[in-house]
Amino acid sequence: MNAPFPLHRHLNVESIKVGYPVGRHVQEIVHGLTFALARGEIGCLLGPSGCGKTTVLRAIAGFESLLGGRISLGGRELSRTGFTASPETRQVGVVFQDYALFPHLSVWDNIAFGLRKLTMAERKARVDKLLSLVGLGSHARLYPHELSGGQQQRVALARALAPRPDLLLLDEPFSNLDVDLRERLALEVRDILKELGTTAVLVTHDQHEAFAIADHIGVMQNGEIVQWDTAYNLYHKPGNRFVADFIGQGVFTPGIIDLPNQQVNIELGTLPLWQGVDVCDTDQKDAHQVDVLLRADDVIHDDGSPLQAEVVRKAFRGAEFLYTLRLPSGQMLLALVPSHHNHAIGEKIGIRLGADHVVTFPAEGQASGS
Known part of the structure; x- marks a missing residue:
């Protein structure tokens, strides 16, 4: 490539x-x-x-x-x-998944392990600097089993960085x-x-x-x-x-591109092309079917909206809920909603489109012209 x-x-x-x-x-x-x-x-x-x-x-x-x-x-x-x-x-230094610390050596000695060619004064200066950098200055004489997982990770990082x-x-x-x-x-x-x-x-x-x-x-x-x-x-x-599906949380919803009117029509409403819609297949723009990627933050909870969606699933995340919603057509959406809006499964809530940058792909099964 x-x-x-x-x-x-x-x-x-x-x-x-x-x-x-x-x-x-x-x-x-x-x-x-x-x-x-x-x-x-x-x-x-x-x-x-x-x-x-x-x-x-x-x-x-x-x-x-x-x-x-x-x-x-x-x-x-x-x-x-x-x-x-x-x-x-x-x-090349490596920090392994399991940290691979030496259990019989102290934190200080683990970090100093790869510095045998330095003088004792140089080793001490280097190890002490790294201990300070990773926030473990008071843990130098402890052993790996006496540390938390996060502290062990910091020791592994310091040991890998020690030889510069x-x-x-x-x-x-x-x-x-x-x-x-x-x-x-x-x-x-x-x-x-x-x-x-x-x-x-x-x-x-x-x-x-x-x-x-x-x-x-x-x-x-x-x-x-x-x-x-x-x-x-x-x-x-x-x-x-693949990238659209792997990164972030979102769903694909069907849409129609209407190039003469510079818009994309989906069940939630209309997205003007100038609003930042990226059409990934430029040969098929004129009034053709596309799949529009909608992220969870593209769907806004709005009690005043006439468009209603049913709460199918909910995941509490502290400051917010991640709701899985079903539109009247059966199309599923995701929405991030502040957690003081605690809606029950099966309840219908008002939503509206809040997307200012939407990505579209040719509808699945449609031949690509690129």
């Missing part, structure tokens, strides 16, 4: 192919994947289980060889077909933590990496983690990056139906 950005940045992953032997054949898991990061940028590979994201991370770390393509870091070639620099020579790696890889580092802690720690990790100017790649299936930590996110499907973009663009300008 062609890179949607210039290569020859700090980290360059160029058209890599990775696979595993299955009998006499090799099953390719990653198919010509490309991305690049400038020094100090944080990238994320986001996707469902089995899409190949961890395999890409292992290839960058040097744990997997390449069937094709090239990986370079800081101008130094790390991998190509027939050549794989050993992991210990790459200047050229690149840090984070393999689902928050998956063992509860949901509320994940996003908060992701933001803290981002602050730490930015303060140190560390280039990093995160692998996760959790879009909230990706949004919290990454400058650029590559949504992966079947061993390929289908869109490399900012969190904002992935949410508001998904490049295809």
Whole structure:
């Protein structure tokens, strides 16, 4: 695939192919994947289980060889077909999913483990600085089993950062933590990496983690990056139906594009094209069927609206409810509603369209003209 950005940045992953032997054949898991990061940028590979994201991370770390393509870091070639620099020579740090802390070493000694070439004074200065940075200065003499999951994660991060790696890889580092802690720690990790100017790649299936930590996110499907973009663009300008469905919460509702009147007609009302509607198939705009992506924040609860929808499901989220609503036609919608509007299952509520940026795709089953 062609890179949607210039290569020859700090980290360059160029058209890599990775696979595993299955009998006499090799099953390719990653198919010509490309991305690049400038020094100090944080990238994320986001996707469902089995899409190949961890395999890409292992290839960058040097744990997997390449069937094709090239990986370079800081101008130094790390991998190509027939050549794989050993992991210990790459200047790449890794934070593993299970943290992989040494249980018999204290927090201080865990962080200092990779600093044996430094003098004792240099080691002490480096470890003390990192302990302060990750907020564990008073925990230096404790052991991993005496720490919470979030504290262990911070120790693993500090240990990986201690040798000043050229690149840090984070393999689902928050998956063992509860949901509320994940996003908060992701933001803290981002602050730490930015303060140190560390280039990093995160692998996760959790879009909230990706949004919290990454400058650029590559949504992966079947061993390929289908869109490399900012969190904002992935949410508001998904490049295809898979990204639209995977990112955020939303549903597709049928619509008709009426180009002469510059509008899209859906059951909830009319969306003028100038209002920011992106038609993803420009060859089929004129009065044709489309699927309009409506996010939960595009549907507004309004007691005064004549359009009524039945509450089918509800999920309490503290400040708000996520309601699943059924329109008179049977079409389902999602709506985020402030939690003081506590409606019962089966109750009908007034709603209106509040979308100012809606993405449409050719209706499923319709041939694409692109």
